[in-house]
Amino acid sequence: MDLSKIQLIVTDMDGTLLNPQERPSAVFFEQFKKLQALDVHFVAASGRQYNSIAQKLAPIKDHITIVGENGSIIKRKDKLLHLHTMNSNHIFAILPILRRIQDIFIILCGEDSAYIESKNPKLVDMLMEYYGTHQVVENFTSVIARTSILKIALYHPKSSEEYIYPHLRSSKDHFLLKISGKNWLDLSSPHSNKGTALKIIQKEMNITDEETVVFGDYLNDLEMLQCAYFSYAMKNAHPAVLKTARFTTDSNANLGVEKVIAKVIEAKNS
Numbered sequence: 252m253d254l255s256k257i258q259l260i261v262t263d264m265d266g267t268l269l270n271p272q273e274r275p276s277a278v279f280f281e282q283f284k285k286l287q288a289l290d291v292h293f294v295a296a297s298g299r300q301y302n303s304i305a306q307k308l309a310p311i312k313d314h315i316t317i318v319g320e321n322g323s324i325i326k327r328k329d330k331l332l333h334l335h336t337m338n339s340n341h342i343f344a345i346l347p348i349l350r351r352i353q354d355i356f357i358i359l360c361g362e363d364s365a366y367i368e369s370k371n372p373k374l375v376d377m378l379m380e381y382y383g384t385h386q387v388v389e390n391f392t393s394v395i396a397r398t399s400i401l402k403i404a405l406y407h408p409k410s411s412e413e414y415i416y417p418h419l420r421s422s423k424d425h426f427l428l429k430i431s432g433k434n435w436l437d438l439s440s441p442h443s444n445k446g447t448a449l450k451i452i453q454k455e456m457n458i459t460d461e462e463t464v465v466f467g468d469y470l471n472d473l474e475m476l477q478c479a480y481f482s483y484a485m486k487n488a489h490p491a492v493l494k495t496a497r498f499t500t501d502s503n504a505n506l507g508v509e510k511v512i513a514k515v516i517e518a519k520n521s
Contacts, residue, residue, distance in 0.1 A: 253518065254515050255518040257464055258463070259452070260294070261463065262293075262465070264295060268466070275308065276509060278506060278509045293316075295317050295318050296318035296475060297319060298381075298435065299382075300360065301363060301505065303380075316332075318445060318452075320402040321471050323439055323443045325448055335401065337426075339395050341425040342359075343395060345422060349419065353414075359395070359400050361400055367387055368387070368391060377406070381404075401439070402516075405436040405438070408434065411435050411436035431471040432469055436472065437506075446477060449475045464479060465482050466483045467484065467485070467492055468492060469486065469488070473495050481497070483508075485499075485501075485502055485503055487503060
């Protein structure tokens with residue numbers, strides 16, 4: 252396969268494009284200008300809120316496609332391309348189960364805002380990194396009744412895989428369960444994931460798997476890694492991601508994404 256044929260570059264944000272300080276590098280923004288000149292389209296695909304992704308990539312946000320909430324929303328130049336919402340009856344049914352999990356922090360993710368019940372300042376500060384647009388509400392019931400929910404994000408201070416996932420195994424019929432970070436687990440509609448979103452983008456742009464590069468580091472990236480021949484796991488990735496991806500690149504702390512993009516630019520220029 253030939254990197255000179257690449258037309259689409261897709262990357263996760265946390266643990267992947269963003270460095271350990273939660274920022275994209277200056278190198279990436281310089282590379283983006285070169286990708287534009289080469290007609291290579293860029294997609295940021297994250298479990299983050301759309302607004303959070305747009306803020307992180309503010310200098311280029313009007314020139315890229317953004318996939319937020321693990322594939323539940325796709326936007327380009329603030330134009331909505333795809334929206335996948337959850338069944339409100341299923342949300343009502345699972346809330347009591349979630350509330351019984353010790354030390355859990357529940358976030359309802361709508362199209363334009365996230366919703367929380369907790370006023371704990373430490374949790375709110377942590378939330379701001381991923382969900383800058385949010386509201387504190389007295390009870391989720393009123394929100395579910397009047398707002399379309401794209402995803403439920405769950406946070407545990409120790410481990411989402413160990414302390415949240417075991418309680419939700421029986422909910423797989425109605426939800427897609429994705430461990431999206433050491434402390435995070437996301438619930439969404441069964442067919443809403445980053446891979447489904449990427450397939451929508453590829454079909455719209457008439458781009459094949461062989462013309463696509465994908466980068467990921469965690470379990471919510473597995474489906475989209477399967478949508479590209481050039482699938483890269485970060486050196487810091489979850490073991491299942493390292494096993495799924497066809498290739499490996501350096502860690503997010505050592506410009507792993509940028510090193511591969513440099514090879515794409517070099518191949519296309521030659």
